Amino acid sequence: MTVREQLAGVGMWAGAELSVDESVTMASPSWWGADSARYSVRATGRDPVAGAAAFVKVMAPHARAYVDLDTAFGAARAAGEAGIGPTVHAADVERGVLVMADLTGEFGTATVGEFDEASAAGRLVALRRAVHRLPALTRIATVFDDIRAAHRLVTDAGGRLPADLGWMLRRLEPAERRITSAGYDLAACHGDGNVSNVLLRPSDGAVLLVDWDCAAMMDPLQDLGVLLHELRPFDVSAREVFELYWGSWDSSLFDRCRVYGIADCVRWGLIGRYAGAVEPGTHEYTKFADWQFLRARAGLRDPYFDDRVRNL
DSSP: OOHHHHHHHTTSSTTOOEEEEEOOOBOSSSOBSTTEEEEEEEEEEEETTTEEEEEEEEEOGGGGGTOOHHHHHHHHHHHHHHTSSOOEEEEETTTTEEEEOOOBTTBEEOOGGGGOSHHHHHHHHHHHHHHTTSOOOSOBOOHHHHHHHHHHHHHHHTOOOOTTHHHHHHHHHHHHHHHHHHOOOOEEEOOOOOGGGEEEOTTTOOEEEOOOTTOEEEOHHHHHHHHHHHHOOSHHHHHHHHHHHHSSOOHHHHHHHHHHHHHHHHHHHHHHHHHHHHSTTOSHHHHHHHHHHHHHHHHHTSTTHHHHHHHO
């Protein structure tokens, strides 16, 4: 269906003339919109809710296998109401359509380099912590749960798995056991460290979160771990952001964050392989998966990885 038909289906701008600009989508090297098609829409008439403009996200068919749309769309709506994400005008889970305020021109997509300074990283940490105050989400999952689910998806789809995936999973197994044994409190979390999910307003540095496809009730240190893996690959600089988030230093919890970040690479590698298997004709998903598995191997082969696991 066209975006015009999708909008008519959710009862918006029926019969109005629409101007539609499609946003860039890429999977490699960054998972930027690879789960959906996105459109900036301008209308000749005004909708009672959205007015004359909106940003429309239409989920790709393959994404329904690993995205809980009830949770993702519900979290997006809650974030909009809390002022930490764009306002949601309409959400149709059955159609996979999310209609939000169009902030084009006011906000832009953030990049890693924009959070090099401690003050900028602090704003992003505060934004992530604000997510914990959202109402409880319906999905409860760890990154290890998501790895198992994605592994099944790739296998069922006949996708090609890395020859050393078994080794990766065996390396992560004792870490999951230790984390589970230590226990943790659940909090509402965004769950995706990719900074392309952050909107940044150049005029004042304000930040908003979008793309809640990984959202769940989870260990908040998992949310921090995926963020650190994106922003601070080295421990010396990562410690500063950890302390901003947690309020104090704790080597065991810091190592937990690092393990979560490595596990998240395995999760995304598997999702990339699944998307590549069910959406043939592009190498983008496979390239993304290869990059994520490469990052995972680097972390799992780190001489300090075993020490991290023992310290959990």
